Amino acid sequence: MTTVLLTGATGFIGGAALAYGLSRDPDIRWICLVRGNGMAQARTRLLENLVRFLGAEAAREAILRVEIVVGDITVPASLEDRRLDAVTHILHLAADTSFRAQEHCHLVNVEGTRALAARAGRMPHLQRFLYGGTAMICGGNPPPLVRESDAPAEAAQHLVPYTRTKVAAETMLRHEFADLPVVMVRPSIVTGHRTLGCIPSSSIFWMFRAGDRLRLVAGELAGGIDVVPVDWTAEVLVGLLTKPALAYDVYHLSAGEAKRTTWDSLAAAFERCDPQGSPRRYGRFDDGDWKTLRSRFQAVFGLDQPIKVAMLRAMRAYYQFSTLGVAFDNRRLTDEGFALPPTLSDYLPVCLSAPANLSILDQFADDLGMFDGAPMVQENLVQAKPVAA
Ligand SMILES: NC(=O)c1ccc[n+]([C@@H]2O[C@H](COP(=O)([O-])OP(=O)(O)OC[C@H]3O[C@@H](n4cnc5c(N)ncnc54)[C@H](OP(=O)(O)O)[C@@H]3O)[C@@H](O)[C@H]2O)c1
Incomplete structure (x- = not known):
């Protein structure tokens, strides 16, 4: 049985991924790591986010199919829940995405990811660990068309500390957890939803x-600008998570030159x-x-x-x-059979x-x-x- 551990389900992209994933395949078991002051609060927070994507009634039904682990990636003890031993796929979207709070970004994005990866190393059935990065790790002086292989570049200058922590997390995963089946996914700019507009979030x-x-x-x-809608992002994320075999271990989730x-x-x-x-x-x-x-x-x-x-x-x-x-090359994605996003x-x-x-x-x-x-x-x-x- 496919058992997915999702982090970041109360966020913009994680909420979209969960809403789509639940509707796409009823046989997948979803476990969400959610912060909260106890189960009731964590459940309420997750439900509130699902409502944004599914509406109240469908969200109340959908959440019945979600198991919640109350936890925080920066608190390794909270990742010890025995249910995580059954996880076959991880979709790691939890992050501090703020342009401030440099130290907190590092704590969540690097140390939290390290704690999750260490726990993943003790998941005997793990087949894939999809790590949510960002295409903006290309830094402040990229070529006009950025390819996945261009980043991370150690000498790159960064416009905000957040993207630097995302570089550090990728580097850390590659160096310290080479044995894990990690696939990096790097969205460009995610905004809006093709049918819900900004109801889920006005972000950006x-x-x-x-x-x-x-x-x-x-x-x-x-x-122009490389920007994609959140529902397309969610479909691609769930597709990359569950596709039996992938040709690459890094993908841009982007509009690319054609759909910029x-x-x-x-x-x-x-x-x-x-x-x-x-x-x-x-x-x-x-x-x-x-x-x-x-x-x-x-x-x-x-x-x-x-x-x-x-x-x-x-x-x-x-x-x-x-x-x-910049535009972020997305030929790897189209080679895998995914449709291009709308502009x-x-x-x-x-x-x-x-x-x-x-x-x-x-x-x-x-x-x-x-x-x-x-x-x-x-x-x-x-x-x-x-x-x-
Ligand atoms: N949005 C974009 O345009 C964009 C573009 C490129 C890449 N990305 C990447 O995509 C991912 C998701 O982004 P997003 O826009 O959906 O972010 P978001 O809306 O800010 O959501 C962040 C999620 O991470 C969770 N989280 C934060 N700290 C945590 C911790 N210590 N332990 C457990 N969970 C924690 C948050 O939970 P709480 O609700 O408890 O705070 C929330 O669910 C991130 O990795 C981001 O870097 C986003």
Whole structure:
């Protein structure tokens, strides 16, 4: 019997993966490691997340098929539950994804992953350990088309400490747990859902709306951004987890060159959804031109509340990532038979309409935890360091 251990099920991608996985194959046993102050709270937290993807009634039914281990990857004792001895597949998506809290990112993303991997080494039936990384481990100076083999590069500079901890986790897994059947999966930017829009989460989507309002995009105006929807990500993750044999041990989960969202198409899609009477024209944000960004932001949103200041700071971080203008090669994925994702322009209408009447600021508030107190990323370039084996 396939028994999956899922970490991160209360999160954006983990919730989508669980909702999809439960609907796809009724014979898979799902065990979720969930943080909580006891079983009741952990169950409530997981249910709340499933409701976002499935609705209340279906979520209440679905959760009956999930076993919960109350635990935390940074607390190795909580991974000792004997049910984990039966695990055949691990989908490890738990992480601290914030752009701040450098030490906490390291604790969760490196030390927590190390604790889970050590426990996985004592799972006698384990066939696959899918580790959720990020394509952004390419660092701050990547080639225009990043291939899986390009990263991690030890000398890479990083825009935020978070991506550096994801490099460290991959390096640690390769060096210290070479015997485990680890497959790295590296999503690019995950935002929105093809049918639910932003109901499950507004994560990062507010940034596209805000950029549209500022009429300002980073990088080449003729360029674009590699972004994928969460439900496609979930389908690919569950597919890679359960496919009997895989040709590679690292995969980008990305739009690639073919499905990168171009700024032109995004402007046209916004115009169709929110007509302003003439074609929208985006201007180019030049890397480091924070004055222009700030003055444009002030004119459009104002800077009269702390949350707006936080939003401006968060936009700076995303503009820096966006300036890279990269696409992440996904030929490995298509070679495995997975369909390409849609572009964001294709599913923008549903993201704008569901849920209805949520302001950009409301949507940013959803993401605020990622940025609150974040240092200015430009002053924060950090060197990738291999983890001692
Ligand atoms: N979203 C993206 O655009 C994107 C892009 C590339 C890669 N990724 C990667 O994909 C994975 C999932 O991302 P996401 O966006 O779904 O993140 P998310 O929404 O922030 O969810 C993070 C999950 O990790 C759990 N978690 C955090 N610390 C934990 C701990 N110490 N022990 C156990 N669980 C813990 C959280 O549980 P609580 O609910 O208890 O906090 C939550 O379920 C991450 O590895 C991330 O690096 C994401």
